[in-house]
Amino acid sequence: MPDADSTLCLRPRIGKIVRKESEDVNDRFNCMLVSHSFTLNDPPVRQAAETLASQGYEVHFVHAVSDHEIATDARHSLTVHEIHPPQRFKRIRPLYSWLRWRRFKSEIHRKLAEIKPQLVVVKMLHPLAALPMKNQPHRYKLVSFIPDIPAIRDAGKLDRRIIKRGWKRLKKADIVWASDIYKAHLAQKLGKLPSRPLVCHNCPPLDYLPNPVWPRDPWLRSELRKQGVSIEIEGGCILLRAGAIGECGGIEETLSTMLTLPEDFIFLMIGRPSKDYADHLKRMIVDLGLQRRALFWDRPNDEIWKMALQGADIGHLIHGPFPPGSMTQAYELNSSLSNNRLFQYMAAGLPIIAYDDPRMNDLCAEVDCFKIARLENLKTDLHDIINNLGSHPDVRRALGMTAREAHLQKYNWEIQFAPVLAICAK
DSSP states (O other), X not given: OOOTTSOOOOEEETTXXXXXXXXXXXXXXXXXXXXXXXXXXXHHHHHHHHHHHHTTOEEEEEEEOOTTOOOOOOSSOOEEEEEOOOGGGTTSHHHHHHHHHHHHHHHHHHHHHHHOOSEEEEESHHHHHHSOOSSOSSXXXXXXXXXXXXXXXXXXXXXXXXXXXXXXXXXXXXXXXXSSHHHHHHHHHHHTOSSOOEEOOOOOOTTSSOOOOSSOOTHHHHHHHXXXXXXXXXXXXXXXXXXXXXXXXXXXXXXXXXXXXXXXXXXEEEEOOOHHHHHHHHHHHHHTTOTTTEEEEESOOHHHHHHHHHXXXXXXXXXXXXXXTHHHHHHHHOOGGGOHHHHHHHHHTOOEEEEOOGGGHHHHHHSOOEEEEOGGGHHHHHHHHHHHHHHOHXXXXXXXXXXXXXXXXXSSHHHHHHHHHHHHTO
């Protein structure tokens, strides 16, 4: 940010800040980024904030406090405003939900009047529904980010009303961006938008990871050996599941498959599961006798997450099969094209084990770094793919180099976010 003593008007441009001597020194160019959940742990939201800060905006995070916040890094000085829920009513669920929403809405109105942002970025539909659409304290440019399509039939009574209001208000946004082409089409339909939202994939920035090395970075193997894992400094293979540790992720099938693979083939899972699922996972590892071959790291920090990506040999990107009901509907509304870890695997130069979702076909044809496991034949396909990739480091390297090149040339934050940033700067 420029000196407070300078007489500036901060007008964001790609790569520069334009000075305008005639404007008042106190007229800062503020951005207010609003989320109904903890925001700083969401890579695309954090990266959007960092990009806007680097362009001269003073960025204010306004978010509802979560019970499961995890420390994360932020490369710019960002001001965080927390909205705390009414804890005293937490046991009375309907009342608690209503009071939490009421407080969130009133705090958003208060912060708008206090911060007076020129740019407001909202994540998902709750913040959009909370904004004042009449009697606005001032005019601002409104940007709406749709990273997920909620299954409204599975929402509670209050959330259904809020989600419906959010969809109705989406057309009020000056810019709408979605995290993949399918979400863009659905957002256009559900929001009755005149044109399709911009697509900005949830990719990491170019400096997220250094150029990968082969053999892989040794830190992970050394750390696993300290924890008693049966792998040497060279040889073997580390399969990494980075995130989405939960049901219907092919995790149980992969653990069972490990019993049929060589002893130095390792399955590492990192993420933020529910306590019940974490306990289930730990029990299954013990029951299968995989304590030296399957590990779960609960809520690692950003640095360990990156080191795991740099040291792994294969990325695990399985979702399904799904039982009928809410999980199937969520799958139908959302695809892995919006998974952060998909593009983190690319940045790390990893071959990726994916699954047979037709929505992934174009990307799989464009970037030859995928091996596809059929959900109807998951265990057999997982065995064959892991065994083949694990036994052929030259194949892993070739696929990984293709993935890394796709990250450098197209699937990085700078290129993906540029169209959104360009419109914000107008």
